[in-house]
Amino acid sequence: MTGLVALLSFLAVLALLLILGDLIARGASSLDWSFFTKNPVPAGESGGGVANAIVGTAIIVGLAGLIGLPIGIGTGLYLAEYGSGRLGWIVRFVADVMNGTPSIVVGIFAWTWLVKPMGHFSALAGSMALAMLMVPMLARTTEEMVRLVPHSLREAALALGYPRWRTSLRVIARTALAGIVTGCLVGVARVAGETAPLLFTALGNLNFSTSVLQPMQTLSLQIYVYATGPFDEWHRLAWAAALVLMGLVLLLSLAARWAIRQRHGAAR
């Protein structure tokens, strides 16, 4: 039994190692200074980088976080603290359905309600789509984390004359904070790699752009375009961009681990 479980977990890790190994083998050689600092060059020319995509990813994901994190955390707090009634049940159900919604559907939704009325693709629409993916995930994680806080702590605060909202924020949310932060980092890491919802919203941009009302490039979109393109030079850059994106997600996951460790350290 132990052997079987060990074998299965080895297979799980193996997949990750193979992906990572492949990315490093094919992408690492293209990682140089100009890859990070230059913009794409016209098709057929060699050289160039993905600076626009790296900055674009940071802007779009950052903006998605600004929109999604407060709403997601707030919803989670609401569900955990006041969500025992019918409205709570509905919100929880909607969040669960949204959690299972394919991201491309969210992309189409954002296109219908944001891109079409605005008349053009924009980074902002992309951020909204990503935020929409983040909110249900964060809401449920936050709810779980807040529910882990012992009921006795809530009672202690209330018995001390804390109003309910202050109990929620000062005692309950603070106690659950490390878990909530972890949930946020995992949520951000998850949407950072999304491509489908950005195809109809942020669209992509071959030039360097920081205007959120204009189309913007991201790493995931760049990988999509380069990997499906006809040029060897593009394929080379796609591998490198994939490696950078993977590294980014790994970094966020590590940060999440670190946050968890901090929580357990504090509880000791």
Added chain:
Amino acid sequence: MAPPADARLQLQTVRLTALYGRRAAVKDVSLLFPRHTVTALIGPSGCGKTTFLRCLNRMHELSEGGWITGKVLLDGEDVYDPSIDAIQLRRRIGMVFQRPTPFPTMSIYDNVAAGLRVNGGRPRAELDAAVEGALRQAALWDEVKDRLRHSALALSGGQQQRLCVARALAPEPDVLLLDEPTASLDPAGTQHIEELCHELKSRYTIVIVTHNLQQAARISDYTAFFYLGDLVELGRTEELFTKPTKERTEAYITGRFG
């Protein structure tokens, strides 16, 4: 506010019935708590002692389906009167729970100051003095004075419970409710808390729920015996334990059931 009918009388319940939905956990209990005395509530588990205690500071109404009929009078004033704010009331009636409940994200100092800060800001020096005073009253000051900024979780279980006593005392309540405060403590911790009860009753009116009959006998002036939600008998502690008037009380204190 109506003047207290009897200055000796601090807290009183009048035909108090506490319910969860339709089920009554405490039935028609009228009890008097004279000022600066210790009253012990004893009885088998699930007999409504804790529920009764939680009615006194209006914590019961926060439980699922919790509501009451009857009255609870604090200094002659009905605490369930619509003009009374439950949150303000809880600042006048401190409570300590069965298990220590220090706030894990706060330091020792912040734990004790929590009940004061929630009442609005006050000058630093005043806060320092109040925290020290509360910790001294809880007989914890000497053990923690050099590490007030440390996490409250670094303390032992007994110290944590005394920290919770200090936290409850800091806002200077009139009444202190103790819900089996020694249930999770070792003998040394238990002794500490019992000694505290003796010292604190010169300043506070104390109501303590306990499963430990010896403890009730040791620390209380009055003892009330609850059975299945009914108040069976109330008396001076030494009388109730030596010559109980009800057969059921005698059966319980002599260990024949419970």
